Amino acid sequence: MSAKAMQRKSMAPWNFINRHALxxxxxxxxxxxxxxxxxxxxxLAAKYLSFGFCAVGIVLIWGYGGILSLGQGVFFGLxxxxxxxxxxxxxxxxxxxxxxxxxxxxxxxxxxxDFMAWNSVxxxxxxxxxFHYVGFTxxxxxxxxxxxxxxxxxxxxxxRVGPVYFSIITLALAGIMAIVIIGQQGYTGGIxxxxxxxxxxxxxxxxxxxxxxxxxxxxxLLLLTVIIGxxxxxxxxxxxxxxxxxREDRVRFSGYDPAMFKAFVFSVAxxxxxxxxxxxxLQVGLASPSLVGIVPSIExxxxxxxxxxxxxxxxxxxxxxxxxxxxxxxxNFVQYWLYFIGLLFIVVVMFLPGGLASLMEKLRLxxxxxxxxxxxxxxxxxxxxx
Amino acid sequence: xxxxxxxxxxxxxxxxxxxxxxMALGLAIVFGLMGVINMAHGELMAMGAYTTYGxxxxxxxxxxxxxxxxxxxxxxxxxxxxxxxxxxxxxxxIRFLYQRPLDTMLATWGLSLILQQTxxxxxxxxxxxxxxxxxxxxxxxxxDTLSFPLSRIFIIGLAIVTSAxxxxxxxxxxxGLRIRAVTQNRTISGAVGINTERVDAFTFALGCGLAGIAxxxxxxxxxxxxxxxxxxxxxxxxVVVFGGVENLLGTIASxxxxxxxxxxxxxxxxxxxxxxxxxxxxxxxxxFRPNGLFASKVRR
Numbered sequence: 001m002s003a004k005a006m007q008r009k010s011m012a013p014w015n016f017i018n019r020h021a022l023x024x025x026x027x028x029x030x031x032x033x034x035x036x037x038x039x040x041x042x043x044l045a046a047k048y049l050s051f052g053f054c055a056v057g058i059v060l061i062w063g064y065g066g067i068l069s070l071g072q073g074v075f076f077g078l079x080x081x082x083x084x085x086x087x088x089x090x091x092x093x094x095x096x097x098x099x100x101x102x103x104x105x106x107x108x109x110x111x112x113x114d115f116m117a118w119n120s121v122x123x124x125x126x127x128x129x130x131f132h133y134v135g136f137t138x139x140x141x142x143x144x145x146x147x148x149x150x151x152x153x154x155x156x157x158x159x160r161v162g163p164v165y166f167s168i169i170t171l172a173l174a175g176i177m178a179i180v181i182i183g184q185q186g187y188t189g190g191i192x193x194x195x196x197x198x199x200x201x202x203x204x205x206x207x208x209x210x211x212x213x214x215x216x217x218x219x220x221l222l223l224l225t226v227i228i229g230x231x232x233x234x235x236x237x238x239x240x241x242x243x244x245x246x247r248e249d250r251v252r253f254s255g256y257d258p259a260m261f262k263a264f265v266f267s268v269a270x271x272x273x274x275x276x277x278x279x280x281x282l283q284v285g286l287a288s289p290s291l292v293g294i295v296p297s298i299e300x301x302x303x304x305x306x307x308x309x310x311x312x313x314x315x316x317x318x319x320x321x322x323x324x325x326x327x328x329x330x331x332n333f334v335q336y337w338l339y340f341i342g343l344l345f346i347v348v349v350m351f352l353p354g355g356l357a358s359l360m361e362k363l364r365l366x367x368x369x370x371x372x373x374x375x376x377x378x379x380x381x382x383x384x385x386x
Numbered sequence: 387x388x389x390x391x392x393x394x395x396x397x398x399x400x401x402x403x404x405x406x407x408x409m410a411l412g413l414a415i416v417f418g419l420m421g422v423i424n425m426a427h428g429e430l431m432a433m434g435a436y437t438t439y440g441x442x443x444x445x446x447x448x449x450x451x452x453x454x455x456x457x458x459x460x461x462x463x464x465x466x467x468x469x470x471x472x473x474x475x476x477x478x479x480i481r482f483l484y485q486r487p488l489d490t491m492l493a494t495w496g497l498s499l500i501l502q503q504t505x506x507x508x509x510x511x512x513x514x515x516x517x518x519x520x521x522x523x524x525x526x527x528x529x530d531t532l533s534f535p536l537s538r539i540f541i542i543g544l545a546i547v548t549s550a551x552x553x554x555x556x557x558x559x560x561x562g563l564r565i566r567a568v569t570q571n572r573t574i575s576g577a578v579g580i581n582t583e584r585v586d587a588f589t590f591a592l593g594c595g596l597a598g599i600a601x602x603x604x605x606x607x608x609x610x611x612x613x614x615x616x617x618x619x620x621x622x623x624x625v626v627v628f629g630g631v632e633n634l635l636g637t638i639a640s641x642x643x644x645x646x647x648x649x650x651x652x653x654x655x656x657x658x659x660x661x662x663x664x665x666x667x668x669x670x671x672x673x674f675r676p677n678g679l680f681a682s683k684v685r686r
Contacts, residue, residue, distance in 0.1 A: 068488040161676045164423060164487050168623050169669055175620045176662045183658025294620065298495055305492065338503035345496025349489045350482060 014364035021313045022226065029219040029316075039208050046215040046283045048323035049222050051076075053276025055303035055315035056225050057269030062301070063309035064233060065265045066163060066245035067153075071170030072300045074177050075145040075270040077292030079277030081181075082144070084194040084287030085128060086137040088113045091197035093132075114196065119186035128187075134201060141278045142271065149270030154263035171294060178293030193288030200282060211283070218279045222316065225272050229312045232268065241265055302341065305348050308357025317356060390532045395649055401538040403645030404545035407638055408603060409618055410625040411552060412596030414637040417626055419569045420589055422480055423491045426498035427622060428615025430594050433471065433501070434464035434601030435610040436509055442516045457519045457606075461544070464602035465595045472594025476587045484586075498615065506612040513611035522606065537606040544603050548596065549638060555592075556634070565589050620665075628668050630678025640679055644668075 017024060033045050054072045061067045092113045112124060130136040152173075156166055181188045188194070203210055232238050243251045244258045251258055281287045290296065299322075307318020322344070329337035348355060409431065416424050424430075438460035445456035479497070483490040522540055525533040556562035567575040568585045576582045604610070621644075629640030644664065651660035671679060 062488075068491070070491075155673060156676075159673060159676045161672070164421075164491075165627060165672065165676065167488065167491065168423075168627055169672065172620060172624060172665050172669060176665045179658045179662050183656060183662070295616075298492075301492065335503065335507055338499045342496040342498070342500035342503070345499070346479065346493045349486075349493040349496075350479070353486075353489065 014360070018360070018364050022223075022230075025226070025313050025316060026223055029223065030216070033219075034212065034215060039211060042215055043211055043283065044327060045320075046211070046218050047280065048320055049215075049218045049316075050276040050280040050283065051300060051303060051323060052222050052316045052319040053225055053279070054269075054273045054300040055307065055319045056222070056229055056312050057272035058301055058304040059307075059309055059312050059315045060229050060232065060272075061262075061265050061269045062304060063311075064238065064241050064245060065262055067262060067266060068163065068167045068301070069170045069266070069269070069297075070167050070294070070301065071172075071174040071297050072269070072273045073174050073292045073294075073297035074170070075149060075273035076277040076280070076296075076300070077177060077181075077287070077289075078145040078148070079141050079274030080281045080287040080291065081188070081194065081277075082131065082137060082141050082274075083278040083281040084197070085131040086134065087197040087200060087281065088194050089128070089132050090199060090201070113189075113194070115189045115192070115194070116186060119190075121186040125187055141274050145274035146267040146271040150263050150267035153266035154259055157259035157262045160259075171297070174292065174294045174297045178289045181289040181292060188289075189287075191289060193286055193290075195286045195288075197285060205282065205285060214279070214283050218283065221275060221279065225275070226312045226316065228268075232265070233312075237261065237264075299341070302345055302348070304355075306344065306355050308355030308360075310354060311357030314355055314357035314360075321356075390529070393528075393532055395653060396646075397534055397538075399646040399649035400542060401645075402648050403642045404542045405600075405604070405607070406621065406625050406645050407641040408541070408545050408548060408596070408600035409622045410629075410637050410641050411549060411634070412593040412600065413622050414593075414626045414629070414634055415552070415596065416590055416593035417623075418633065418637070419565060420586065420593075421487060422484070422590065423487055423494065424480075424593070425491055425495040425619065426475075426501060426615075427594075427597050428617070428619035429498045429501040429505075430468050430471065430597035430615070431601030431604065431618060432505060432610060432612070432615040434468050434598030435605045435614065436505065436514075436601075437464040437467045437598065438602040438605050439509075439514050439516050439610065446517075453517070454519055454521060457516075457522070460516075460605075461599055461602045464598040466598075468598025468601075469591045469595035472591035473587055475594070476590040480590060481583070481586065498619075502612045502616070509612075511612065513609035513614075515609040516605045518606060541603050541606065544599070548599055552596070552634070561585075561588065624665065624668050628671065628679055630675075630680040633678070633680050636678060636680030643679075 029049070034042060037045060054076055058069065058072060061069055112121075116124070130140070152169075153166075156169065161169070181193075182191050184190070198205055200210075205211075205214070233241075240251065240256060240261055244256075244261055248258050277287075277291075280291070303319040303322050304315045305318070306322055307316065308314030322341070325340065326337060329340060352358065354361070412430075413424065413427050416422050416427070438457070441456055441460035441463055445453055445459075449456075475497070479493060480490065483493060518537065522537045525535045526539060527533045554562075556565060564575070564580050564585050565588075567578075567580060568582050568589075572582055575585075601610075601615075604614075608614075625641050625644055626637055628644065629636035629638070647664050647667070648660065651664060654660075655663070
């Protein structure tokens, strides 16, 4: 056996993992996690997975589109709040389901969410009305955030706003959204968010069975987004996208409209985030401004960065690893969590720009080969549009 | 609305303007001249504020007779501490990331989280306040109904002095010439014998030092807590971006506009809505002028 063949053999397990990465992820999410975790931990895993949607979207737009969005929380929040509005109205409609709605019924405002009654809002605002119907809510979650994202991105990229500026704009949007939600307490629940709902179309969300069902729905949807992402990247559209990231002006000279491509991918990422937000509300029973603002939005970027900004599957692992670490720290030594995540930001950016996925690649190809195949994570990524 | 109220509103606007200007000057240098996005800028302001707080405690213990001047020394110390920190930061972290502005954002964000926790753990999880020096207490009584707080007047003066010195440094000194040269053309600057790495480090440190001065002067208006910096950072970025990077005068003008808007908007609507509508307005303006309101028209 030649040395080369031997080396190839020693790489075999890594090659296997690489080839079947999606299958392995599916087995992990659909079989290993649900079978090995008790109900409470499974709920946590489901919560993490709903952030995974954002991370997958960020890989698409950041890793392949060169657009760093520091405002994915906006779209996550839109999805989360729309779902919570529907659930809250359902809770308010059957006054028996919770004690506080009974209270508002007592005040003669049946059908009105409790926090509105507390803030002496007497009539349901018109933009709450359509959220009585599931037939409106779900399409709204799928369409509105994506549409908002598309318009925002298209308008800005049309004007050739640079990548750094766009990041700051998304950052400002995340800030605005949190400020408005907290400020308009009577309509949005303010700093407490929208909470205290138990049923989704009659299904009790607190039961273990409902939790397991919700977990599976989330996991399947997440796998679907990864598959859609893969499909987009493998298509011609994905090729153009990478070309735009690396040399936007050349793509423009070739007759493409980079703004359209970038806006499309940005809205796909927003759609993913909104789905994640909706699943979050369903499982955690909460829509909160603390998941909308600047801090959570940037935290979502680190999920993708840790997993590997060029790897859709890596993003899911990144989310799981970082979120698990967060829970671990907050349960054991809270004061070190910020040190940990702060260092994580620095270390990943400085020493491992390709994230866990690039580590994997190194193991698979051996150090030397990986160097030559190095993906343009560094310099080329930024020169795209100036 | 009578004259007094108008004057009061204008003064509030002026005060907010100088505060924004102090905050934005440092960032404008770091972001505008160097293209580095320092998300830890707010935490550097907090560092300046904490330095002033430390100075106050030191004076209370050892030189209680000189409490009157501690604040001036505190400002100088704040500048020195943040300048040194900025220098180390540039050498240790930022210089490896010059080619990757988006990554710099993430790395400095990580740094800001670490700094926050450091303040919380080693200084105080609660907000701290510094004693106001005696000659800054009270107000300047213009008429019976109109009075301007002395501390705010002091900040206005400080902002003028600071921006004048920055202007002098950038446009009238050898160092300023080097900084401008490196900004305009790094390669040629290196070729004519400017040590570009040293200029980078100095410029970055200068920007950080200015953040320290800003933070130090804020201690007169508000208390300082571990997350104080984070609440400043978005506003600061918006001022710089709105004014057009690479243009210090633009930054000052944009700080003026934002200051007046903030003061007037808050007069007509609730604080949160005022902030939100200003940010929205800025995004709209950026749509029409993507490089900022006062972008210099240069070909690149």
